[in-house]
Amino acid sequence: MNTSEVRKANDPLSIHRRAITVDMHADTVQRIIDEHVDINQQLADGHLDAVRAREGGLDAQFFSIWVEPQLFGGGGPGAMKRADIQIEAVRALAEKHPETWQLATTANDVRKASENGRIAALMGLEGGYAIDERLENVDRYFQMGVRYMSPAWSVSTTWAGSSGDEAGKTRGLNDFGKQVVREMNRLGMMVDVSHVSDKTFWDIVNTSSRPVIATHSGCRAIANVPRNLTDDMIVALAKTGGVVNVIFYPEHIEPGWSEKKKRVDAEISELVQRASDEEPGGVAQKKLARDRVRAREYLKRLPSVSVSRIVDHIDHIVKLVGIDHVGMGSDFDGVQAVPADLKSVADLPKLTEELLRRGYSEQDIDKILGGNMLRVMEETSH
Numbered sequence: 001m002n003t004s005e006v007r008k009a010n011d012p013l014s015i016h017r018r019a020i021t022v023d024m025h026a027d028t029v030q031r032i033i034d035e036h037v038d039i040n041q042q043l044a045d046g047h048l049d050a051v052r053a054r055e056g057g058l059d060a061q062f063f064s065i066w067v068e069p070q071l072f073g074g075g076g077p078g079a080m081k082r083a084d085i086q087i088e089a090v091r092a093l094a095e096k097h098p099e100t101w102q103l104a105t106t107a108n109d110v111r112k113a114s115e116n117g118r119i120a121a122l123m124g125l126e127g128g129y130a131i132d133e134r135l136e137n138v139d140r141y142f143q144m145g146v147r148y149m150s151p152a153w154s155v156s157t158t159w160a161g162s163s164g165d166e167a168g169k170t171r172g173l174n175d176f177g178k179q180v181v182r183e184m185n186r187l188g189m190m191v192d193v194s195h196v197s198d199k200t201f202w203d204i205v206n207t208s209s210r211p212v213i214a215t216h217s218g219c220r221a222i223a224n225v226p227r228n229l230t231d232d233m234i235v236a237l238a239k240t241g242g243v244v245n246v247i248f249y250p251e252h253i254e255p256g257w258s259e260k261k262k263r264v265d266a267e268i269s270e271l272v273q274r275a276s277d278e279e280p281g282g283v284a285q286k287k288l289a290r291d292r293v294r295a296r297e298y299l300k301r302l303p304s305v306s307v308s309r310i311v312d313h314i315d316h317i318v319k320l321v322g323i324d325h326v327g328m329g330s331d332f333d334g335v336q337a338v339p340a341d342l343k344s345v346a347d348l349p350k351l352t353e354e355l356l357r358r359g360y361s362e363q364d365i366d367k368i369l370g371g372n373m374l375r376v377m378e379e380t381s382h
């Protein structure tokens with residue numbers, strides 16, 4: 001190689017494209033179901049589709065199988081059905097478009113998909129509502145292809161406290177919750193601490209015999225919200241061999257954004273309610289109508305955030321526990337705001353650019369973009 005070829009091979013985009021890029025969390029499957037979007041086409045809105053994923057060099061996407069308990073129940077047939085139709089939608093992606101998507105459950109599947117120029121489609125359960133307080137359902141979802149689960153989303157379950165409600169302030173894992181974690185360990189399903197209460201976090205770390213992960217969280221030392229991890233938590237999680245996948249959502253990465261958002265939410269509450277009332281569709285459609293107003297108003301009323309703030313969280317984690325315990329979990333299509341220079345999956349190379357600018361090596365970047373999570377997936381499945 002002459003020097004110009006060497007330079008070319010080491011530009012940010014080449015480094016980004018060579019890396020296996022794994023996003024641990026996106027809510028796009030709910031768009032497929034509720035908005036009937038075809039994510040094999042380039043979409044004019046939202047954050048993720050196959051065309052933009054290829055442009056952004058994405059190799060693997062964990063799709064969140066999210067059951068919103070207020071709409072579908074914190075358990076029971078409604079919650080299970082909502083999870084099942086999302087799983088079915090992910091499987092259908094790979095069946096209908098095998099040239100684009102490859103269903104995956106292991107690190108090896110992800111590597112093969114990447115070699116074959118396909119995007120690996122994986123699944124994680126967000127909130128344990130769909131297991132309906134039955135241990136055998138953990139195995140049921142594992143058999144259906146689910147490879148991680150967070151015990152609770154913003155609403156506590158009877159067996160695990162959430163960071164998002166009153167019950168979670170005192171609730172950790174009960175005996176059943178600990179059994180669930182052990183069953184996940186036995187099967188090889190990763191345990192996700194994103195959204196859980198502090199007490200639940202510590203119960204998980206003390207119960208799990210396998211690496212514990214956060215699929216989409218930030219550092220509380222930078223953005224002080226209950227949803228984020230304290231330094232002590234990051235150290236404890238790293239000791240399990242796990243990975244903190246940094247979220248891109250401004251509320252969880254930008255200092256003060258959460259307080260400003262609360263003020264804006266109060267200002268726009270009537271607008272949001274009106275959009276909901278005027279929407280003739282069902283509960284999921286009404287939620288979409290509310291979220292559309294929020295997205296529009298947040299863009300107008302809240303400060304913009306940049307990719308550099310995501311890297312601040314990555315830096316913080318690396319300084320605390322080293323390069324082997326950090327990854328990324330965008331929360332694309334699950335949030336009403338994104339960084340101004342990371343508007344969709346197509347912009348992912350900007351993350352690599354910023355990492356290079358801060359002095360990370362290509363080897364470090366490989367670990368951050370996906371290598372660390374591939375390692376955890378391997379360790380969990382053995």
Ligand SMILES: [Zn+2]
Pocket residue numbers: 126195216331334
């Ligand atoms: Zn979430």
